Amino acid sequence: MRLFAAIYPPAVAVADLTARIKGLRVAGARHARLADPANLHLTLAFLGEVPDDRLTDVEHALAPAARTVRTPRLRLAGGGSFGQCRSTVLWVGVRGDIDALGALAGTIRGGLREAGLPCDDKPFRPHLTIARPGDRVPEADLRADLKTLDGYTGPEWPAGHLTLVRSHPAPPTRHTPVATWPL
Template identity: 50%
Template sequence: MRLFVALYPPPEALDDIVAQTNRLRIGAAADAGINVRLAAPSTLHVTVAFLGEVPDDRLPTVEETLARAVEAWHHPPARRRRATTAASPAEQPGQHAERALSDVRTAPRLQLGGGGRFGRGRFTVLWVGLLGEVDALHRLGATVRRELRRSRLPFDFRPLRPHLTLARPGDRLDPESLAEDLRTLDGYLGPSWPATELVLMRSHLGPRPTYDRLAAWPL
């Protein structure tokens, strides 16, 4: 089975970007019957890690691994810093104590905004970017990938590039219209939202890919 790990924006964020897409030249092209392969609203997601093909009997291992990753995300290893308060009685005068600190992370707050393209010609893909606490999203992605590696599970090693795919028009949209859409997306800013859960999905390939939700963990 073909698996990936994702974040899903809430309905208000999806409604906003769908409305924006409908106002683009690519939306008008779709209304005119041109197959620009707009992503169905129900499939819009942000990929955190792509596993690809995984044997069915390894699904329990995948779920255990992602549960461990989320736990590690919530409770990263304690770090140490020098205390800035007065020394305790057990400390020598003039010395600074080192205190162990453990951060409990909360759901990163994100926002769809900006955009761009991947590929050229018939491989063109149109996407909207991620803004907000993107550094936290990168740390989450790194944690997930580290645990996948520990479990000897497959995943795409390419760097995480947070985005949400809007369409795969290929060369079916003229260059001027595509350039206009890219300029419009560059100024787009959607509503802010907390990424509240990490989701394990199964994808089924085809002209209209479909996804099955297999499991989820709160962030």
Template identity: 55%
Template structure:
């Protein structure tokens, strides 16, 4: 199964961001800019990729070890700023984070170390905390994507506590489906 571990902003933060995203060109374009569904907005701490079903208990154990009970209070975060990854048809528009991002980075490191000790696969690309908003690719003019990027730079959402890490299964397709496989207090 295809897995990732991530943090989901609370509904209040998503509603605030959704109102802002509706003003962007990726939302108002007459073409499909592959907007990410609001319910799927998350910050991936680690992408595990394909993991055999029989290793799911090992993933659960590794995530529990990385998130011991009685730890420090939840990191205070807010969705803020934004940018884009890629070029041409691979362009992705994203929103960033501000606040206690260093604590989230430490958690991502702890999760990866725990997965490594368990000899579980994961993508070891550097952690770049963001929420994917759209995958417009080259379906809209890049000047419009640049304008959206600039508009996102000015965005500051409400502050929220990052209190839960979720293990998610993702099924790809025209409309990806995410299923929660585990939940860990952080």
């Protein structure tokens, strides 16, 4: 099964962001892939494919991490993009207790590695992917959307839970929570 550890923003933050996304040019672009608001999350560690019989090991590796940091207070703000052409990802940034968030991500990744579980090695860059426009959106529209996101600041919220999520990537992408721990 394909797994990742994440924090989900509360409904008020998702609603505020969704209202902003509706005003972006990418939202009106034909064939641009917008993220489903129900799937908006902040990935702390991507495990990828994990054998079903290792699920308990994953849960045991994550549970202690949730108890190691204070509850970060966060807000969605700003934005940017990764990649070029078809690999372009449009994202909104995260601000607030980023040090606590980074410490949580580091503790999670360390616990997974210690348990001999897979984990990505990418540097932690807190963000929420909001669209994958690829080359289906003119560059001028993408630049305009980035400028709009630069001025975005959503409501502050406490990151209350760490969630282990199963990703079902076949279209449409679905995310199923597997386990949750309070922070």
